[in-house]
Amino acid sequence: MxxxxxxxxxxxxxxxxxxxxxxxxxxxxxxxxxxxxxxxxxxxxxxxxxxxxxxxxxxxxxxxxxxxxxxxxxxxxxxxxxxxxxxxxxxxxxxxxxxxxxxxxxxxxxxxxxxxxxxxxxxxxxxxxxxxxxxxxxxxxxxxxPSDFEFETPHELLFPSDYEVNFEDKHIQPIIDIANLYNIRVNIMHVYYGEELTEAQEQNRKKLEAYFKGIAHLFHNIKNQNITEAITQFQMKARINLLVMINNKHSFFENLFFKSAIKQIGFHLNVPFLVIPSRL
The missing domain is CATH 3.40.50.620 (HUPs)
Incomplete structure (x- = not known):
């Protein structure tokens, strides 16, 4: 239960x-x-x-x-x-x-x-x-x-990641649970500025591939774009109705949400937003 x-x-x-x-x-x-x-x-x-x-x-x-x-x-x-x-x-x-x-x-x-x-x-x-x-x-x-969001069945989930998290069951299981509940497609989005993935990042990306093996999912690589702009544009293009992030300290999540003015980040909170702590 x-x-x-x-x-x-x-x-x-x-x-x-x-x-x-x-x-x-x-x-x-x-x-x-x-x-x-x-x-x-x-x-x-x-x-x-x-x-x-x-x-x-x-x-x-x-x-x-x-x-x-x-x-x-x-x-x-x-x-x-x-x-x-x-x-x-x-x-x-x-x-x-x-x-x-x-x-x-x-x-x-x-x-x-x-x-x-x-x-x-x-x-x-x-x-x-x-x-x-x-x-x-x-x-x-x-x-x-969001205060004005009326319930709609989740169908497209956006999961931005910098692949800096050493993914474990506790991080991914909440996503799998909700994806299985409504046959949601998981869109994993990586935003970068030209540099290749480090060996550790590539291993973490492969871990995600294994985790989502039985679930509809797509990987998206977006180059030379601000993370907040990338999220907003992707939401409009793909009709995302669930945003998921892992709150990994010292990652882009912390920079995005706790080192910038709160009023600047509300634009991509027009859909439900699931935050998973990196340490559970």
Whole structure:
């Protein structure tokens, strides 16, 4: 049974990600854990007494979180009834990344599915700070769903790679699982500037060939083009509806997503984006 964590701030954006998850795995047996974290006020423990206004506020926020989670499960069961799906709820005073880390070590989930924008929906923050932190720190795969993306059956998957990862089962199995679910074609894209592959890169490329042997796949070599431009152009040309990357430290992924302005990378987040950590 697949275990999926669904963080929610009860925004329209997080509901959209939940809907995508329910439809993506409609034919799979799944346990979905709905998670709401809250840190409502500056927490000054020395002033926190049983009768204090702070404690009353804390209890009110806690109660609101639990009630909204209950309402959310009712809405899901009404709009997406499915005997394959089981739901649990977690409401906790914690930061999102800290709670996800604890749940991972508690062996709660195999996959996280969340929206790409926060509740504020500020246009410049295309990913949302929470999403960026989760993508960078989560130890299991994260599937980020754009706020306005309506579910469509995945058919073309784009997997850009610099072949710098020594691929293992844990990196490729999530791609194989989702490809098998919908008979998806995997497009492996390598962008380069004229230099030949090193021996290590060539070995890693051959590993990918072996991994995808039983799955429809194509290798694409794109020369003298910026990686972000290459992704955008390929998406338009091939009607990609799932983008997958491995978050390999010191690779183009880190340069692309964590060393550039976030607002410059939103253009290729118009499709669901699966990020697999290099260390699981």
């Amino acid at each position: 697949k275990r999926v964590l669904l963080p929610t701030d009860f925004s329209k954006n997080s509901w959209n990600a939940i809907k995508y998850a329910l439809q993506l795995f409609k034919n799979e047996k799944c346990t979905f854990t709905l998670l709401n974290t809250y840190t409502p006020i500056i927490y000054q423990f020395e002033y926190m007494q049983a009768s204090s206004p702070q404690l009353q506020v804390m209890e009110a926020v806690k109660e609101t979180s639990k009630n909204k989670l209950n309402d959310l499960v009712k809405r899901i069961e009404e709009e997406f009834p499915n005997p394959n799906h089981i739901f649990s709820k977690i409401s906790t005073f914690n930061t999102l990344t800290a709670e996800i880390n604890e749940l991972y070590h508690g062996n709660t989930m195999d996959l996280i599915i969340m929206g790409t924008k926060g509740a504020s929906g500020v246009k410049e923050v295309l990913l949302g700070s929470n999403t960026v932190h989760v993508l960078n720190k989560a130890k299991c795969p994260v599937l980020a769903i």
